[in-house]
Amino acid sequence: MSAPLLDIRDLRVSVENKEILSGLSLEVRAGEVHAIMGPNGAGKSTLAQTLAGRDGYEVTGGSVLLDGEDLLDMNPEERACKGLFLGFQYPVEIPGVSNMYLLRSAVNVQRKAAGKEEINAAAFLKQARAEAARLKLKPELLKRGVNEGFSGGEKKRNEILQLAVLKPRLAVLDETDSGLDIDALKIVASGIRALRDGRRAFVLITHYERILNLVSPDRVHVLAGGSIARSGGAELVGELEASGYEPFLREAA
Amino acid sequence: MSRTAERNPEVRELLERKYRHGFVTDIESDTLPPGLDEDVIRVISARKDEPEFLLDWRLRAYRYWREAREPSWAKLNIPPIDYQAISYYSAPGAAKDAPKSLDEVDPRLLETYDKLGIPLHERARLAGVAVDAVFDSVSVATTFKSRLAEAGVIFCPFSEAVREHPELVRKYLGSVVPYRDNYFAALNSAVFTDGSFVYIPKNTKCPMELSTYFRINEQNTGQFERTLIIADEGSEVSYLEGCTAPMRDENQLHAAVVELVALKDARIKYSTVQNWYPGDEEGRGGIYNFVTKRGDCRGENSSISWTQVEAGSAITWKYPSCILRGDNSTGEFYSVAVTNNFQQADTGTKMIHIGRNTSSNILSKGISAGKAQNTYRGLVKVFPRAEGARNFTQCDSLLIGRDCGAHTFPHMDIAHPHAVVEHEATTSRISEDQLFYCRQRGLDEEDAVNLIVNGFCKQVFNMLPMEFAVEAQALMNVSLEGAIG
Ligand SMILES: Nc1ncnc2c1ncn2[C@@H]1O[C@H](COP(=O)(O)OP(=O)(O)O)[C@@H](O)[C@H]1O
Ligand SMILES: [Mg+2]
Numbered sequence: 001m002s003a004p005l006l007d008i009r010d011l012r013v014s015v016e017n018k019e020i021l022s023g024l025s026l027e028v029r030a031g032e033v034h035a036i037m038g039p040n041g042a043g044k045s046t047l048a049q050t051l052a053g054r055d056g057y058e059v060t061g062g063s064v065l066l067d068g069e070d071l072l073d074m075n076p077e078e079r080a081c082k083g084l085f086l087g088f089q090y091p092v093e094i095p096g097v098s099n100m101y102l103l104r105s106a107v108n109v110q111r112k113a114a115g116k117e118e119i120n121a122a123a124f125l126k127q128a129r130a131e132a133a134r135l136k137l138k139p140e141l142l143k144r145g146v147n148e149g150f151s152g153g154e155k156k157r158n159e160i161l162q163l164a165v166l167k168p169r170l171a172v173l174d175e176t177d178s179g180l181d182i183d184a185l186k187i188v189a190s191g192i193r194a195l196r197d198g199r200r201a202f203v204l205i206t207h208y209e210r211i212l213n214l215v216s217p218d219r220v221h222v223l224a225g226g227s228i229a230r231s232g233g234a235e236l237v238g239e240l241e242a243s244g245y246e247p248f249l250r251e252a253a
Numbered sequence: 254m255s256r257t258a259e260r261n262p263e264v265r266e267l268l269e270r271k272y273r274h275g276f277v278t279d280i281e282s283d284t285l286p287p288g289l290d291e292d293v294i295r296v297i298s299a300r301k302d303e304p305e306f307l308l309d310w311r312l313r314a315y316r317y318w319r320e321a322r323e324p325s326w327a328k329l330n331i332p333p334i335d336y337q338a339i340s341y342y343s344a345p346g347a348a349k350d351a352p353k354s355l356d357e358v359d360p361r362l363l364e365t366y367d368k369l370g371i372p373l374h375e376r377a378r379l380a381g382v383a384v385d386a387v388f389d390s391v392s393v394a395t396t397f398k399s400r401l402a403e404a405g406v407i408f409c410p411f412s413e414a415v416r417e418h419p420e421l422v423r424k425y426l427g428s429v430v431p432y433r434d435n436y437f438a439a440l441n442s443a444v445f446t447d448g449s450f451v452y453i454p455k456n457t458k459c460p461m462e463l464s465t466y467f468r469i470n471e472q473n474t475g476q477f478e479r480t481l482i483i484a485d486e487g488s489e490v491s492y493l494e495g496c497t498a499p500m501r502d503e504n505q506l507h508a509a510v511v512e513l514v515a516l517k518d519a520r521i522k523y524s525t526v527q528n529w530y531p532g533d534e535e536g537r538g539g540i541y542n543f544v545t546k547r548g549d550c551r552g553e554n555s556s557i558s559w560t561q562v563e564a565g566s567a568i569t570w571k572y573p574s575c576i577l578r579g580d581n582s583t584g585e586f587y588s589v590a591v592t593n594n595f596q597q598a599d600t601g602t603k604m605i606h607i608g609r610n611t612s613s614n615i616l617s618k619g620i621s622a623g624k625a626q627n628t629y630r631g632l633v634k635v636f637p638r639a640e641g642a643r644n645f646t647q648c649d650s651l652l653i654g655r656d657c658g659a660h661t662f663p664h665m666d667i668a669h670p671h672a673v674v675e676h677e678a679t680t681s682r683i684s685e686d687q688l689f690y691c692r693q694r695g696l697d698e699e700d701a702v703n704l705i706v707n708g709f710c711k712q713v714f715n716m717l718p719m720e721f722a723v724e725a726q727a728l729m730n731v732s733l734e735g736a737i738g
Contacts, residue, residue: 096708
C-alpha cells in the first residue's frame with residue numbers, strides 16, 4: 001500500500017494552555033473521502049485549524065506528514081502551496097478586496113510555488129465564471145469584496161468555488177454543509193464529487209448524515225475526548241444517527 | 254535632510270562643499286544665503302520681476318509671520334525649526350549637485366521606482382537628473398500646451414502667471430487662504446518662489462487632466478509651493494498633484510499653499526499623491542509637510558472634491574477644506590493617510606457650510622503601522638443661514654501592530670437646527686482572521702497585509718484617476734514594507 005497523503009500520529013494540541021487534542025491519529029490516502037463527526041466542542045475545528053497552521057493552536061506532541069513532508073514545520077502559506085485547503089466553518093469578510101482578485105492571487109502564488117507560469121487573466125476569469133455557474137453562485141458575487149455581504153450559504157458556496165478553482169491535493173472542509181438548505185447542499189456535494197479522483201483526498205467535518213449520503217465517504221471517524229474514539233465505514237453514520245455521541249463520550253472518558 | 258544626502262556619501266560631500274564655500278549675496282547669484290528678513294523678500298520679488306502689489310503683499314505676510322507663532326494644537330511632536338537656517342531663494346536649475354545621469358542616483362531610490370513601476374523615461378526626471386538630460390518629456394509637454402491653449406486654458410508656472418496674467422493673480426491670490434490664515438500660510442505667502450497656476454475659462458471642460466507631473470523646467474519649487482486654480486463659471490477641471498515616486502528633494506521643511514476657486518456651476522477635482530521622504534526606520538530625517546489647501550465654492554452649484562493619498566513625509570499637517578459659500582454647492586474629501594515607522598500625520602478637512610442646501614461628504618481612511626501616529630481632525634461647520642445643509646463623515650482607522658496610534662477628532666459646529674450631520678467612525682486592527690484566510694489560500698503575510706490594506710482603501714482609490722489608482726496601490730505596499738515583522 002502506498003504511503004498516506006495525510007498521516008497524523010499521536011497529535012497533541014493545546015489552546016490557551018488547555019489540551020484539546022490529546023493523541024489523535026489519522027491516515028488519509030489519496031483518492032479517499034473521510035468524514036469526521038463528533039459533539040460540539042470536541043476539537044474538530046481545532047484539528048482543521050492546526051492542520052492549516054493557525055497561530056494559537058500549540059502542537060505539544062505528535063507529527064503530521066503531508067505527502068511525506070513535515071506539515072507542522074511549514075507556515076500556513078507553504079501548507080496551502082503544498083496542496084492543503086481549508087474550507088472555513090466561518091469564512092471571513094474582507095471588504096474592498098475583490099473576490100476574484102484574491103482567488104487569482106491565490107492561484108498564481110500556488111502556481112509559482114509549483115514552478116508554473118502565472119495564469120492568463122482571461123482564462124482564469126472564464127474558468128472561475130464556469131465554476132461559479134455550476135455552483136449557482138450569482139456572477140455579481142465574483143466582483144464583490146471577499147464574502148462581503150454574502151449570505152451564510154453564499155459564503156459556503158464561495159469556499160467550494162475556491163476549492164474547485166484551486167484543486168488542492170487535500171481539502172479539509174469544516175462544516176461546509178452546516179446551515180445549507182437541501183438544494184445548496186446538493187450543489188456543494190456535487191462540487192466535491194466533481195473533484196474526487198485518485199490523486200485527491202477530502203476530510204469532511206460534519207454533523208449531518210445528509211451530506212454523507214450525497215458524498216459517500218470511505219471512512220467515518222468520531223472525534224471525542226481529544227482523539228478518534230471510533231472509526232468505521234459508512235454504516236457508522238447510521239449508528240450515530242441512532243445513538244448520538246453519548247456512548248463515545250463515555251468510552252473516551 | 255534629503256534622502257539623497259543621507260544615503261549617498263558623494264551627494265553629502267557635495268552638499269557640504271557647497272556649505273563650506275558659503276554664499277555670495279549679490280542679486281545675480283544662484284542661491285541666497287540662509288536667513289529671512291525683508292531684504293530677502295525684496296530680492297525674491299526682484300528676481301521674479303514682480304509687480305509692486307505682490308511685493309507689498311509678501312511684505313505684509315512677512316510682518317504678520319514674524320509676530321505669529323507656530324500652531325501647537327495638532328497631535329504632532331515637531332522638533333524646533335530654525336527658520337533662519339533655511340535659504341529662501343535658489344534659481345531654477347541652480348542645484349549644482351544634481352546627478353548628471355541615473356548612474357549617479359542612489360540605487361535604493363531606483364529600486365523604489367522599480368517597485369512602483371515608474372516608467373524608465375520618467376525616473377531620471379524624478380531623481381533630479383539635470384533637466385536638459387531628460388529630453389522625452391519636453392515634447393510631451395509641448396503637445397499638451399498647444400491642446401490647452403486651443404481650449405483657452407491657462408496652465409503655467411505661477412511666476413509666469415504673475416507676468417502674463419497679473420490681473421487674475423491680483424484678483425484671486427490670497428482670496429481663499431489669506432496670509433493671516435496661519436503661520437505656515439504666512440511664511441509661504443512671504444517667500445514662495447513658484448508653483449502652478451490654472452485658469453479654466455467659462456463653460457470650458459479642460460480637455461485633459463492637468464498634472465504637475467508634466468511641469469518640467471521647474472526644479473526647486475517644492476519647498477514653498479504656491480498653487481492657484483480658478484474654474485470660471487460652468488467650467489470643469491481635474492488636477493493631479495505630485496506623483497507616487499519619491500522625488501529628490503533637499504529641503505526638510507515644506508509649506509505649500511493651494512487655493513481653489515470654483516465659480517457658479519464650476520467643478521474642480523483635485524487629487525494628490527504625496528510621497529515625500531518619510532525618514533528612515535529609526536525616525537531620522539524626513540520631510541515636514543505643513544500644507545494649507547482650501548477650496549472656495551464661491552458660486553452656486555459649484556463643487557470641489559479633494560482626494561489625497563498621503564504616504565510620505567515624517568510629519569504631515571494638512572487639512573484640505575471647502576468653503577461652501579454658493580447655494581447648492583458641494584464639497585468632498587476622500588483621504589488615505591498611511592504612516593509607518595516613526596511617521597506622524599495630523600490630517601483631515603474642514604467643511605464650512607455657508608450657502609443653502611450645501612452638502613459635503615468626508616471619507617477618511619487612516620492606516621498606522623510601526624510606531625507611527627495617525628490623526629484625523631475634521632470640522633463641520635454649519636452657519637445659521639445654511640438651510641438644508643448636509644454632511645456625512647466616515648472615518649476608519651486601521652492599526653497594524655501594537656505600537657502605533659490612531660486618533661479621531663471630529664469637531665462639529667452646527668448653527669442651523671435642521672442641518673443633517675452624520676458621523677461614523679471605526680478603529681480596527683488588521684484582523685488575524687483575514688490574514689489567516691489569505692495565507693491559507695497561499696499568500697504570504699506581506700502580500701496578505703497589502704491586499705487587506707488596499708481593500709480598506711478601495712473606496713478612496715476609486716476616486717483617483719485610473720492610472721493614479723494603480724500607482725497608489727503599489728505605493729501603499731512600498732510604504733508598509735517591514736510593517737509586519
Ligand atoms: N481560538 C480558541 N480560543 C479558545 N478556545 C478555543 C479556541 N478554539 C477552540 N477552543 C476550545 O477548544 C475546544 C474545541 O473547540 P472546537 O475545535 O471549535 O470544537 P468543534 O469544532 O469540534 O466544535 C472548545 O472547548 C473550544 O472552546
Ligand atoms: Mg467547529
